[in-house]
Amino acid sequence: MVGNQSLVRVENEESRNQISSKRRNFIKAASGAGIISTAGCLDKLSKSRGQNWPSGQVEIIAPWAAGGGSDRTSRAVADAAEKHTEATWNVKNQTGGSGSVGMSAVANAKPNGLTLGCTAPEICLYEHLGIADLSPDNITPIMQYTQMPATIVVHENSKYNSLDKFLSFAKSNPGKVKMANSGTGSSWHMAGAAFVHEAGIDVKHVPYDGAKPAITATLxxxxxxxxxxxxxxxxxxxxxxxxxxxxxxxxxxESLPQTPTMKQQGVDIVIGSWLAHFGPKDLPNDVRDSIVDTYNAVYEDKKFKKFMDNNNFLRVKRGPDELKKFLDEKYKYYGQLVKEIDVNK
Structure with a gap:
């Protein structure tokens, strides 16, 4: 076990209580201060808050490769946002540094609301791992919209196509198993390292620039x-x-009904990732509030909800204030987790 407080269980009771097995299609956490309800709003949103936002094309930077969760959901957000604003929305993939390159580009962008980004647990890890001088203090949180539990996959023709076979081989052949992840210090790297620690095995972690390349490498x-x-x-x-x-x-x-949990198979671990959008640190409050209004409309947009449902993304909502508190908590959590496990093994 990792510490006396079961640190590998990255989703705390508050997060788990938000999600039950029968609430995949619509999960809405209590809104934080400053969130305005926009249910049923299908018209273009008023500019009464940020008078000049959006004054041009809005770009969302996805910090990992095309085809992964960050990329796909950001494109769904952009598609829906165009219906609720008078601007064109574009998604740009800017990879590298386990997502830190793309996130840093957003954090350092002009704070006019025209450059937004996608973030994940990595924002709470970079400083602890010495990857980048980037933390929740360097951004303006906008909204979390999904949560993603982790899994370990092998090729269907693999010689260890069950967890028992996998663990047996790994224990008998320390350091021989090559485990791909979405980048050194990424949330999937941390999930893999936490699993390895909990299972008592030794593997070789192999980083890629995103989940899709890691999956391709497995295939x-x-x-x-x-x-x-x-x-x-x-x-x-x-x-x-x-x-x-x-x-x-x-x-x-529900997306993997035939796959048991790790806990059911003797490895007591609950860990994963989540996705949220953010802006530069010094984003003016009126501009931030206008963006939040748009994101509330996007979250309730029928096409966006259909995309999330059809692609098995769990819908979890945290507004800017609630998300800021969540990020600060996870920053402390991952700092302790990094101290407890050897992520480089």
Whole structure:
């Protein structure tokens, strides 16, 4: 176990209580201060808050490769946002540094609301791992919109197509298993390292610039397995050619109904990732509030909800104030987790 407080269980009771097995389609946490309800709002939003926002094209920077959860959901947000503003929205992939390159570009952008970004647990990890001088204090939180439990996948023709076989081989061959992740210090790297620590095995972590390249490496035999988001591999697990060894969650997922949890198989771990959008640190309050209004409309947008549902993304909402508190808590959590486990093994 990792510490006396079970630090590998990254989702605390507050987070887990927000989500039950019968609430995949619509999950709405209590709104933080400053959130304005926009349910049913289908018209263009008023500019009464940030008078000049948006005054041009809005760009969302996805800090990982195209095809992953950050990229796909950001494009869905941009698509919906165009219906609720008078601006064009674009998504740009800016990879590198386990997401720090793209996130830093947003944090350092002109604070006019025209450059936004996608973030994940990595924002709470960079300083602890010495990857970048970037933390929740360097951004303006806008909204969290999803949560993604982790899983470990292998090729369906792998010699260890069950968790028992995988653990047995790894214990008998320390350091021989190559485990792909979405970048050194990424949330999937941390999930893999936490799993390895909890299971008492030794593997070689292999970083890639995003979940999709890590999954591809597993498919073509470059690595033995990958630790990624369950939602990112659900179609390939259901229809082949991947096999999920277990989900790092409290309960089975509707997207992977045949896959047991790790806990059910003897490895007591709950860990994963989440996605949120943010702006530069010094974003004016009136501009931030206008962006939040738009994101509230996006979250309730029928097409956006259909995309999330059809692609098995759990819908979890945190507004700017609640998200800021959440980020600060996770920053402390990951700082302790980094001290407890050897993420470089």
């Amino acid at each position: 073509n035999g470059e690595v033995d397995c990958a630790t990624v988001g369950a939602v990112e591999v659900a179609p390939q697990v259901r229809d082949g050619p991947l096999e999920a060894l277990g989900v790092m969650y409290d309960e089975k997922l």
